[in-house]
Amino acid sequence: MKLCVLVCAIVAATESVKLPSNFKTCNRKQANFRGCLLQAARHALTQLNRPYDDLKMPTLDPLYVKRIETSVHTLLFNVTSELTECQLYNLLHLNVEQFDVDFEGKTIQMSAYWPYQKSRCFFKNAGQILFTDVIAEGVVDITYKNLKWTFNLEYEEARKGNKTYVQLSDSSFDAQPEDVIFELVRVRRGDKSLVRSVIRAINNNWRDIFELVKDVYLEKSRTDWLEIFSGFFSEVSLEEAFDN
Numbered sequence: 001m002k003l004c005v006l007v008c009a010i011v012a013a014t015e016s017v018k019l020p021s022n023f024k025t026c027n028r029k030q031a032n033f034r035g036c037l038l039q040a041a042r043h044a045l046t047q048l049n050r051p052y053d054d055l056k057m058p059t060l061d062p063l064y065v066k067r068i069e070t071s072v073h074t075l076l077f078n079v080t081s082e083l084t085e086c087q088l089y090n091l092l093h094l095n096v097e098q099f100d101v102d103f104e105g106k107t108i109q110m111s112a113y114w115p116y117q118k119s120r121c122f123f124k125n126a127g128q129i130l131f132t133d134v135i136a137e138g139v140v141d142i143t144y145k146n147l148k149w150t151f152n153l154e155y156e157e158a159r160k161g162n163k164t165y166v167q168l169s170d171s172s173f174d175a176q177p178e179d180v181i182f183e184l185v186r187v188r189r190g191d192k193s194l195v196r197s198v199i200r201a202i203n204n205n206w207r208d209i210f211e212l213v214k215d216v217y218l219e220k221s222r223t224d225w226l227e228i229f230s231g232f233f234s235e236v237s238l239e240e241a242f243d244n
Helices: 002-014 033-046 192-204 206-235 238-242
Strands: 063-073 077-089 095-102 107-129 132-160 163-176 179-189
Touching: 033 095, 063 107, 063 206, 107 192, 132 192, 132 206, 163 206, 163 238, 179 192, 179 206, 192 206
Parallel strands: none
Antiparallel strands: 063 077, 077 107, 095 107, 107 132, 132 163, 132 179
8 A cells, every 4th residue: 555655656746747728739849839839938928817836837917026125326326225015017918029949959048028017016215315315115116118028048857757857057037128117106104205206316317227226137037037937847847848
């Protein structure tokens, strides 16, 4: 009996999770595999309006980000900002332009853009802005327009039973918005008129500020997307994903 339980446990541990029937699949041997894969990626996005626990895939409607902290130190801005409990909306409206898997080079490349993406976060600011001391807490909306990004992954293959799994080994993420707009939702601490003035100053100087915090933003985005892809490929084998 114990042997039977052990064998069943081993089989269960090495068995690939099957993709849900509402996900489009492609076969890497088919002539139009690249085109099929791009369409499958686009379609899969539309299905992520709920989590898939067996695939370790969270919902993207919205996506929850726990915390981002940035610091800006310039002549006009000398402030530390903390964004927490962020809800990222409109992610399902991502326009995927490229989604390629190179099985020989063991790479995955993706490029896409959001015409419009909005985040709502709690914020805490402390420091000096425009030579004025600022300590404030509240809620802010951040809108990105035409946010273009690329995500490149390198992976190794690992065998589990008779299946092959992806183990992500390296990744890079880059992004650039056409415009960024901050909108104050409410102030929980601090002078409301001062905070509104600060928001206007940030909007007027968003390009310079974005360049200063870009590395933090990109690294946070890279690790969040890497966690999503790693969860998926830890459960779904290459054979299940690309041999149907």
